[in-house]
Amino acid sequence: MSELTSLTTSEMRAKLLSGEISSMELVSAHFDRIEETSDLNSFITLVKDQALKNAESADIIIKEKGSNSGLFTGIPVAIKDQLVTKGIETTCGSKMLKGFIPPYDCTAVKKLKDAGAIIVGKTNQDEFAMGSSNEYSAFGPVKNPWDNSRVPGGSSGGSAAAVASGQSPIALGTDTGGSIRQPAGLCGIYGMKPTYGRVSRYGAVAFASSLDQIGPFARSVKDLALTLQTISGLDSNDATSVKDKVPEFVKELESWESKDLKGIRFGIPKDLMSGGLEDSVSNSFNEVISRLVKLGAEIVEISLPHASSSLAAYYITAPAEAASNLARFDGIRYGHRSSSYHSLQELYEKSRAEGFGKEVKRRIMIGSFVLSSGYYDAYYKKAQQIRTLVINDYKAAFMNSCDVVLTPVSPTVAFKLGEKTSASPLTMYLADIFTVPINLAGLPGISIPTSLSPEKLPIGMQCVGPLFSESLLLGVASVFEREFKFPVTQRTTGRIN
Amino acid sequence: MSQEQKFETVIGLEVHAQLLTDSKIFAVSGATSGKTPNSLTDSVTLGLPGCLPVLNRRVVDFAIKLGLATNCSIQKMSTFSRKHYFYPDLPKGYQISQYDLPLCKDGFVEYRLNGELKRVNLTRIHLEEDAGKNIHGESDGISYVDLNRAGVPLVEIVSEPDMRRPEEAGAYLKQLKQILRYTEVCDANMEDGSLRCDANVSVRPIGQTELGVKVEIKNLNSFKFVERAIQHEVERQIAVIESGGTILQETRLFDEQKGTTRSMRSKEEAADYKYFPDPDLPPLIVDSEWIGKIKDSLPELPNEIYNRFINYYKLDAYTVEILTLESFIARFFEQAVAAHNNPQAVSNWITSELFGRLNKEGLSIMDSPVSPENLASLVRMIDEELISGKIAKTVFDEMFESGSSPESVVEKKGLKQLSDPDILDKVISQILEKNPKQLEEYRSGKDKMFGFFVGQVMKETEGRANPVMVNDILKAKLA
Structure with missing residues (x-):
């Protein structure tokens, strides 16, 4: 029974269609696994009764429609709590939204539901997606399935831990500065941040609107492609979603089954690699490079001269947009309202002071500062100029030197709980050095688990391609998957400690 | 200063x-x-x-x-x-x-x-x-x-x-x-x-x-x-x-x-x-x-209509100001003039009688019970001397009340102007016969008795007699 939690969704579908298993069994097995591994704290909300009811209907649909049923019919999925779900409490990991039940579904969630997927619950995360360790959740930290004393990464730590531990075969997350790729890397699974605009942001509670993208987590590249294909596409509710036809990612992936990496140029950005890499990560990175050469890839050193300013530009842009986006949480229409106040001003101040956690407050204050009159030009405007330079750096690299930019996902393996929250916030921000420039440039990036460190912690690599090159990235990842054979299912059964 | x-x-x-x-x-x-x-x-x-x-x-x-x-x-x-x-x-x-x-x-x-x-x-x-x-x-x-x-x-x-x-x-x-x-x-x-x-x-x-x-x-x-x-x-x-x-x-x-x-x-x-x-x-x-x-869909703008009304219809600035205040007033006016080409008279009827009644009832010209065509017909009937200006006001009131055309009001109430010379001749002769004393006074030089006879004719014809013809016939008979 327990091996059901190690399957990919395509394997699950085959078994469901052949009648070997029912959705009821499949969903129950996952709830059993969730219970068994509840110490991970990967969910904020579970919807077991509803999920089992949906599994019952899914079994009928599969019987009636067979292979004409939606691709995910009867298959469990986990959804980051940053995405609104109709009728299911959505907190964004914040006390501010405790008890908030949205009246509508996020577009990406709706597309998964329309394809038959069954939501098992809402995953834990850093509050309003602000954090890189999942420790800034009002509902307690998530633990890394590979080592209970370590963080899963963040902000989509709950989704990553859920998929890595067999609580769900796939999950959705959001990525504003690395929030899908970094936890995927630290938890040893696949994660993708699609091109900005590829997936509608409608229903993703906005953190930094110009950087946010919804994306999938999975234990196989094919599942990643299936999920991405399902959630992508133009949405009339999001003016920044793009018109471009969504490629058939899964079909295009098949063409890679017989391919190696011949002729593909991997760019190594020397400006980003100049220090701060943990030994195990650095060793693993070098090993990956030599393996890639053997697979026919070309390794080129590239220059992204402005990438080193990305963190600064990011930590101005993201807080500025966050301060604005979070203004709506004022205790008037929904969310936390202080129980005692004597004026409108006090209602605002107390509700927000009580509802938001410290990292969120820090970013709201930074954001308000950089947007305020007299400072706008020096900070926000300057950050936008840097952003343009970063975009141009990548454009030039892809035009002149390489097809894919390769870096580790994170400069370190999963760190200990409390290790960085007790230090200066900057320490935590530095963990985002490889992922943040990609959001600034709007590019697609994929996180691929490649090896385990000596202390048996996952190490992941990040491949970044030009705008709308998800197919290429999935293809490259599938070669990595085949060659590196990372043990993605090592934590999907058995005890976790 | x-x-x-x-x-x-x-x-x-x-x-x-x-x-x-x-x-x-x-x-x-x-x-x-x-x-x-x-x-x-x-x-x-x-x-x-x-x-x-x-x-x-x-x-x-x-x-x-x-x-x-x-x-x-x-x-x-x-x-x-x-x-x-x-x-x-x-x-x-x-x-x-x-x-x-x-x-x-x-x-x-x-x-x-x-x-x-x-x-x-x-x-x-x-x-x-x-x-x-x-x-x-x-x-x-x-x-x-x-x-x-x-x-x-x-x-x-x-x-x-x-x-x-x-x-x-x-x-x-x-x-x-x-x-x-x-x-x-x-x-x-x-x-x-x-x-x-x-x-x-x-x-x-x-x-x-x-x-x-x-x-x-x-x-x-x-x-x-x-x-x-x-x-x-x-x-x-x-x-x-x-x-x-x-x-x-x-x-x-x-x-x-x-x-x-x-x-x-x-x-x-x-x-x-x-x-x-x-x-x-x-x-x-x-x-x-x-x-x-969007440019192609632009309507004629207030200043354009204003200038056109001044130049084309030769109306005074004040009247045009009122007629162009709202596009639907201008439209009403132009529909009426299209039905009967007397811009001056039509504009007078709109700005005085029609607006007077509309204001009193708290109505907009868009809700006017009198259509532009009916208002034009009313002006035409005056111009063609089918009714007198005075009668026209009565007709207008009835049009406003019932929404009827002026023709049907005139028909129904028998308000058509009397311009038949034979009938008028007969009526005037009878009046002169019935009032020998006044006739005597006129003949002896009391010119203002002329007005008395006109008044009597109007009374007899309930105001429908064509006033110009009454004048002419009376003058001839008294000469």
């Missing part, structure tokens, strides 16, 4: 107009007014977490139309920004508004004041969303929020400081209202708040070129108040300067009860709105094809 003659007043207006689109600027809810509180809301209007604004293209159509009607240059690219402040009627904590790159720039509006043609230049017209309304419960002490108005599309029309007298501001604003109504972009009702006006007022000694310190006046809820508030503000500023004081840059509220202004907030207290480009909305790109399409 009075104080006011030593100073020059400088006035600029910022006018907000609600656009008459069916739905809101960034959401699907209806944008009509007068509905149950919060019935015109949706996830976007309520500012629910995760919701995104999507621009309603009809709103852009409307704004381009207004921009073209006010001679603006329509910008190929414009952008939306967020203006931040906390207030319960502002669901997102910011208002989406065009800030550094507006849709329309560099326009002008021409208006007439005391027969003189004047011009106010427009700095810009930009798009933004309206806020909701807070309602403070009087009995329960609870404040309520109604978000029906939140997200209703607005344009802000910003003028240059080109006006020098309060009456100019009033006349410009009326012209603007006329344009908004002609283009059917806004119903421009200040009392209902679909048209709102803030005035920037400063004074400077005559001859000084640099502008004085400006004061913004808010809460001007009628055309009357706009002029009154500016007048008061000018007097206040001059008094301050004359007494050795200085004008503070501030925002003042007009108190319509007292007719004065009072300070609301100083420049130092002004909020920092932390404007920045809204990342949810891509730049608005308007190509020449789009602009061309």
